[in-house]
Amino acid sequence: MNRATIDGKTITAPEGHTILDAATESGIEIPTLCWYPGLSVVGNCRICLVSVDGAEKLIPACAAPIEDGMKIETRSPAAVDNRRSVLSLLLERYPTTNLDAGAEPANIFESYLADYGVKPTTANQRELPLRSGDERPDDPMIRHDMSTCILCTRCVRACEETQVVGVLDTAERGGVTQIIVGTDGDPDKASCTWCGECVRVCPTNAIFEFLPRERFGEELKATDKVARSVCPFCGVGCQIDLHAKDDTIVRVTSPAPTEITPNDGSTCVKGRFGYDFTSHEDRLNKPLIRKGWEKENDRWEWRGGTDSLRRTGPWQTIEGEGATMKPAAPPRRQGKRLKDLPLLERTAEVSANRVATPIDWYEPFREATWEEAFELTAQELTRIHEDDGPDGLAVFASAKCTNEENYLLQRLFRARFGTNNIDHCTRMCHATSVSAMSDTLATAAASGSMREVEHASDVIFIAGANTAETHPVFGAALKRAHERGAKLVVADPRKVELAARADVHLQMTPGTDVALFNGMLNHVFAMQLEDTDFITKRVKNIDAIRQSVEPYTPERASAITGIPAELIREAAEIYAGGPNTSTLWAMGLTQHLRGHDMVISLLNLILCCGMIGRWGAAMMPVRGQNNVQGASDMGAIPFVYPDYQPVADPANREKFSRAWGVDPETMSLTPGMKVTEIAKKGSPVRALYIMGENPIISDPDIARAEEWFSKVDFLAVQDLFLTETARYADVVLPGAAFSEKSGTYVNTERRIQVTEKAVNPPGEALADWEIVTEISKRCGLESPFESPDEIMEEINSLAPSWTGVSYERLKGAGLQYPVPAMDHPGTSFLFPETFPTDDGLANLHPVEYAPPDELPDDEFPYVMSTGRQLYHWHTGTMTRRSAGLDQREPTPTIEINPEDAAELGVKDGDLVKVTSKRNSIVISTRTSFRVAPKQVFVPFHFREAAANLLTNPVLESHAKMPELKITAVRIEPV
């Protein structure tokens, strides 16, 4: 500890702290321009200079470490004098329009000018031209006005150090020093990800968000509310600030990096620029009821014709759409110019060709009052329950809605209707991880935190996760970890960004992961690299594992996976060598017929190497949606109550029925059906309630799913838009977006975070928890909730890991569960001593490699995988209605190796027809070396070329997960 005085105040500061750190700590403000929290210190602006007793010259506070006995004056005459001259020199080349008008300072630089009373020289006395630099003209989201650049280089460092991209730099040093974008001004070519980190750090708004300025010029200046929220786009759970004016969100910023947030204040492009879907014209603002439902003598009757005709609306089915040819896509690099793309108004052209809901989709519906919608829904759910019993009903909860909403929904169906037929899209993403982790470790969530992976892991092993695109903020953290020296080993059939920068990229034949992990484990045992101590103390069944992996020599694994045996050996040695290895995986592992086995074999590797249960050795299934973890935690899965309390256990039934005020005998002890079983021919379900899910785009083999949906007796859909699925509904209930309600979400590291409502839902739309509460009441289930925090009180009384959760405590960074008591700080990593199994030991299960269901053959020679892209999210309902995001990725494209493209005679932008055993789509070509020859990748965000028309509905046996990652297809030019 050093003792010093700053402006007469005695302070102590730990070794290594700078004068600036110490001053900030004790509440003394020193102006800074080039310094920014978390970025490297360059000390080039000289505005922070302070006087230090005995020093000949002024000292830069941002760079100089504090020393014992220093006497510092931050506002000595010399220091203030220096600041004035620094400011006036910068001002010599800075536009003075705003200052001349006597307006409020527009940025931190201008407020320093005001603070220090520095006035510009009059225009005609100026000798130097304004600064210039690369401008990003026509960019849909980020623009530059380099005349206000003061060359602090914050943007350069933020892009390079925080985001590890490196788009920007300073060039032409000398009189015309300037910030450049790549070598030729094209951000795309320079790999920009539009994250907006540069926007955030720029002290003069030389780099600024274009969309908000374009749309809300004046409103931006006088926002009336800032609400802390959580980004709705992925499992990282970035905290963001929503700025509202007149009940509209006008811009999004991210918290200061000095605050503790899971994102350290960064966001990706979706978080910062993807908020405008909330005010898209397509938002539903009144309930809709299918024409044909009429009310007579207090009862709703269907008068619309026979059952089979009920849902044959005037629309084209997805199947029909998928095969039709679409106009050629604009080449990606150009995107659409903003002026060519109406932002909020829907024109005929837009609705016909782009993302907006086609007008004719509304045609089979009429607008209704909430009273009608609630009545009809309650009546039909109750009627079908009476006629068919509990199994006649099912519900899809939502990985995009809050914990409270998911909780209420499962509560309604379990307590009132006695069914466990409740599930959500986790079935399509991590269900096999959950089944595998439950079998092995009796757990269903990540063991560790993102922070430990970033800062404490020596090795990061990523299997089947395109983190840089699907979880970009975590992806950036992984890149920072790699920069600090952590080793990166990536197993992925595609050469995605992290694979390309990995120390070892294991580029395998799709679907051969079990052989790879068994092969790595074989080598670990052969070299005696396993953690024997951990194995003795913490796992069971090791002999069976040793035996089972014995035949998987690296050579044999190589023959199956196509990865050179040498690389398998190297990866195994790096993995086991750690000392601290974190293991990440996602859909690349789970969405397979053998997904459960793949995760099991990865867990075997983790456990035999002892890479779990300490800081730096995290086991992390990376969760895809903003609340897929929370929806599962809330019991929105068929076999457990909230907090994973099995429904089959009568004691749990007793406990929950008491809390929910119903007779235990009316609640079911049988685990319910899963998403993939519910919407399937022959399922007994006749009434389905869907909250915020869009299975018509996300289910495998959509055409078949569509058929089921068109026949179900009663379908209620609660959503923001008239989605592909909602078209089949009897009742559509307009819900609220993330910004229009408060509630809690759980991110991929078990962190429960609370959001604040920023604006009201449009029109008559209601918060989803309000809708579910009302329906619960009308169905006769007591639901005395007035606000989300009251729901949380009920949750934490029933979920032991959530006992210590309250809205008050969640403010700030949130809490990582388990939080078993009100004074418990939460748990950043799990299993230091034991696992939650009965005997505390991990159960290893030997698994064998088996090939995927659909192998390529002469007729279908390509292997297609599906997944997400940086600019879109899931079924595209939100991101495709966001102007900036949609312009970056306006059309569906198929990634295809240039070699294959040449063979097919197609080039970028050409349309091809992709056909599987089930269906065809027409889609434009994007050649890329990311995919290996004879493999292709199709994103599933796009209705007009819905990847899931092609996918294979075959189900994994433990978790009933479809094999979305492997479809054999044929490709023909059209």
Next chain:
Amino acid sequence: MQEAAEYQSVFVGAAREKLDDIMSRYPTKRAALLPALWIVQEERDWIPEGAMIEIAELLDITAAQVKGVATFYTMYHKHPVGENFIQVCTTSPCNVCGAENVVKALLKETGCGELGATSPDGKFTITEVECLGACGFATPIMVNDDFLDSVTMETVPEVVARYRDGKATG
């Protein structure tokens, strides 16, 4: 990310070997940046953007960083230049001795017309530079790697003529 049609790799064959050899002498790859730029200039006479991207990929740095460095030094040409690249000192001491007239004469004699432009026959590009360290022998100029001192308005035609027919050494 190069479009093969529009850009031909510089670092193939001997040039690549040379770069590899240089890289092996330094603890970090990026240390080879200046020599890598020289190699490009030797091979192509100037440094096209494609080459900056190629260097960035080879040295594991960003393309913007390469450009940042390349633009820092006047001796790297960011635009195509004539066969003979002439640098004239116009810093004050030489200026008072008539450097400006030398520049004018050079522009006229070579046909360049203006600084930085290349003459229509593709033979010359002229630029002004700061002190060449020969203040006692004003006005010094550099033609390619050749150093010529005491150049005057009058001697310019002879100098230009000498270089017009190939890069003769002076």
